[in-house]
Amino acid sequence: MATQTESPTDDANRSPLQAWTHGVITDQEKQDRLYKALFYVAAVFFLVTTLFPFYWLLVLALTPNSSILAGDWSLPVIGLEFPHPQGFNVVAFVEVFQQVPFHLYVFNSFVLAVTTTIIVIAIASLAGYVFGRLEFPGRGPLLLGILVISYFPPAAFLIPLFDAFLGNAVVIPFLGIEVFEPPRLVNTPGAMIMPFSALFLPLSIFILMTFYGQIPDGLEDAARVEGTTRLGALVRVIIPLSAPGVATAAVLTFIAVYNEYFFSEIMALENVPQNWSPLVGGILSYQTQYTTDFNLMAAASIVGVLPMLILVVVAQEKIVSGLTAGALKE
Amino acid sequence: MSTEGQTKGTDSAARKSGPLVAITRWLENLGETAFAYLLLTPVFILLGSIALYPLLRTLELSLYINVLGAGDPEFVGFQNYVEMFTGARDSDFPGSTTFLPAAETSSSFPFVHIDGWLRSALVVTLLFTFVSVFFETIIGFGQALLLDQEFRGRRWLRTAIIIPWAIPIVIQGMMFYLMFHPSTGFLTPYLSSIGLVAPTNTLNDPWSATLIVIVADIWKTSAFMALLILAGLQSIDRNLYDVARVAGATRWQQFKMITFPLVLPAVGIAVLFRTIDAMRIYGLIDSVSSCTVVPSLSCMVVETFNTSRGLSSAVAFVTAGIIGLIVTVVIYQQYREGI
Numbered sequence: 001m002a003t004q005t006e007s008p009t010d011d012a013n014r015s016p017l018q019a020w021t022h023g024v025i026t027d028q029e030k031q032d033r034l035y036k037a038l039f040y041v042a043a044v045f046f047l048v049t050t051l052f053p054f055y056w057l058l059v060l061a062l063t064p065n066s067s068i069l070a071g072d073w074s075l076p077v078i079g080l081e082f083p084h085p086q087g088f089n090v091v092a093f094v095e096v097f098q099q100v101p102f103h104l105y106v107f108n109s110f111v112l113a114v115t116t117t118i119i120v121i122a123i124a125s126l127a128g129y130v131f132g133r134l135e136f137p138g139r140g141p142l143l144l145g146i147l148v149i150s151y152f153p154p155a156a157f158l159i160p161l162f163d164a165f166l167g168n169a170v171v172i173p174f175l176g177i178e179v180f181e182p183p184r185l186v187n188t189p190g191a192m193i194m195p196f197s198a199l200f201l202p203l204s205i206f207i208l209m210t211f212y213g214q215i216p217d218g219l220e221d222a223a224r225v226e227g228t229t230r231l232g233a234l235v236r237v238i239i240p241l242s243a244p245g246v247a248t249a250a251v252l253t254f255i256a257v258y259n260e261y262f263f264s265e266i267m268a269l270e271n272v273p274q275n276w277s278p279l280v281g282g283i284l285s286y287q288t289q290y291t292t293d294f295n296l297m298a299a300a301s302i303v304g305v306l307p308m309l310i311l312v313v314v315a316q317e318k319i320v321s322g323l324t325a326g327a328l329k330e
Numbered sequence: 331m332s333t334e335g336q337t338k339g340t341d342s343a344a345r346k347s348g349p350l351v352a353i354t355r356w357l358e359n360l361g362e363t364a365f366a367y368l369l370l371t372p373v374f375i376l377l378g379s380i381a382l383y384p385l386l387r388t389l390e391l392s393l394y395i396n397v398l399g400a401g402d403p404e405f406v407g408f409q410n411y412v413e414m415f416t417g418a419r420d421s422d423f424p425g426s427t428t429f430l431p432a433a434e435t436s437s438s439f440p441f442v443h444i445d446g447w448l449r450s451a452l453v454v455t456l457l458f459t460f461v462s463v464f465f466e467t468i469i470g471f472g473q474a475l476l477l478d479q480e481f482r483g484r485r486w487l488r489t490a491i492i493i494p495w496a497i498p499i500v501i502q503g504m505m506f507y508l509m510f511h512p513s514t515g516f517l518t519p520y521l522s523s524i525g526l527v528a529p530t531n532t533l534n535d536p537w538s539a540t541l542i543v544i545v546a547d548i549w550k551t552s553a554f555m556a557l558l559i560l561a562g563l564q565s566i567d568r569n570l571y572d573v574a575r576v577a578g579a580t581r582w583q584q585f586k587m588i589t590f591p592l593v594l595p596a597v598g599i600a601v602l603f604r605t606i607d608a609m610r611i612y613g614l615i616d617s618v619s620s621c622t623v624v625p626s627l628s629c630m631v632v633e634t635f636n637t638s639r640g641l642s643s644a645v646a647f648v649t650a651g652i653i654g655l656i657v658t659v660v661i662y663q664q665y666r667e668g669i
Binding site: 300 | 473493498507635642647
């Protein structure tokens with residue numbers, strides 16, 4: 001045990017703290033125990049800090065608004081100030097949908113996210129096949145170009161896009177030649193799906209490129225010998241064999257669109273579901289119109305966050321592998 | 331490489347006819363390069379129209395004034411850029427024209443007069459980026475070290491740590507809005523008593539709001555850092571640790587001599603990614619506080635693009651330029667390492 005190596009007199013001369021530190025420094029077993037303790041302290045710390053905001057939302061959603069405004073968070077018996085639900089006001093989760101049509105905003109978000117995901121996966125599949133399996137001149141610079149474009153901030157694209165989506169003529173920069181007059185797209189899904197697709201396409205290209213590139217050439221050749229075309233081999237052999245990669249890219253694109261803020265807020269001119277305003281509009285309309293309904297803001301946030309919570313728990317492995325593959329690729 | 335079976339598909343297809351067959355045959359007979367560029371066409375169209383065209387058009391618009399007015403747009407060269415830096419167009423921006431109150435002390439710096447809008451935006455954006463990325467790196471490193479251990483419930487700890495990353499920005503903003511709003515925030519009294527945030531009107535106080543936005547961003551994005559660093563940690567050869575243990579190295583020595591130097595490249599890449607991403611900050615500011623209180627570069631673009639489009643384009647292009655500079659550094663580094 002810990003003290004066996006030391007003489008009793010040594011120990012007697014030390015204060016308890018000194019004795020303990022000395023033990024930790026000399027004794028491997030005590031060292032391990034300290035290490036373990038520190039590990040658990042850190043783990044609990046991160047658990048508490050990451051989960052606390054969710055707890056706070058739950059507290060606010062379950063507490064009737066009058067109690068929130070009273071602002072007294074002291075615990076009943078001890079008197080210590082600590083946020084806890086004051087009551088069990090589940091009605092807030094019903095009122096969320098009555099005050100504003102919150103379900104319509106969430107529905108819009110789902111439609112936008114699913115449509116964007118389908119478009120992105122289709123285009124990125126072709127591009128991933130090209131970059132992952134074909135050798136051709138210009139491959140490196142093109143890949144780099146796609147990478148660079150994905151770094152630019154949405155604000156750098158906003159002004160001309162907004163102009164075009166308002167239905168103003170698209171003009172070739174610096175030449176002044178009008179190309180065509182696009183249809184008015186603001187307040188329609190198109191005004192959001194197009195920027196979303198461009199914004200999140202590069203990540204999917206990089207993920208799919210990695211996965212498609214790993215399929216052995218032999219399998220593709222075998223399919224070709226059977227008489228399949230090149231595209232047929234992509235659709236019938238490469239994509240099915242890369243199903244985990246496709247799922248990863250799809251999950252990440254879906255999350256990214258559902259969570260997007262910039263274009264979601266700007267391209268719907270008013271925060272109403274008829275203008276295809278997504279989740280962002282729903283939450284913001286509580287913040288701007290019903291400025292004191294704090295319990296409803298919290299309840300709306302919980303409802304809006306649930307799909308993402310479920311997705312993270314279900315598709316955790318895919319998210320982790322996709323993020324690291326996509327980011328560390330190049 | 332797979333050899334191109336130029337004749338394979340055609341043999342069977344030649345016996346049939348019709349437009350579909352003709353297209354298929356034409357596709358099959360394309361050379362590899364032509365085929366590659368053909369398949370990339372959708373990418374070119376999408377990125378060209380949604381990214382490249384707007385970028386160039388923004389540059390063009392930034393050289394004009396009166397883009398939205400009744401008269402014709404007037405070409406003014408770099409006037410928008412100059413006036414934006416000298417503060418001559420501050421009246422075009424909504425809200426008060428000061429982000430930081432101490433204009434007298436700040437004028438001792440040659441460039442960063444903090445009283446103008448663009449300078450405020452630069453300061454806010456850079457301050458936000460550096461502080462949040464710095465803390466995200468440290469916290470993400472800590473989280474990655476935890477997740478690198480083998481223990482029961484590791485999957486659940488990882489889930490908990492990833493969850494903030496998957497939260498919609500607007501809901502993240504709402505969480506911190508509700509945590510610090512004077513009517514609901516239970517934290518505000520404590521934090522204001524130690525002087526960290528303003529006691530009243532917390533979310534409309536520039537310093538307090540900036541601090542809250544930074545904390546909110548650290549809460550959400552540390553997980554992303556952690557995942558990238560974790561990938562770096564797990565690529566370290568475990569045999570190195572066995573050798574070190576046999577040689578009698580302590581855990582700290584193992585960390586200092588093996589883990590840290592080997593994981594540093596992964597940390598570097600993660601930091602660059604996050605820096606580029608953090609420079610775009612807009613949504614969080616808009617939902618926690620307001621763009622007129624905490625003006626970031628993207629904020630300024632959004633606040634002005636409906637009123638003075640030339641100026642707004644100039645700000646947008648400056649933002650793109652700063653990010654382009656960092657991207658160049660990234661690419662140069664990748665290039666040196668020889669991809």
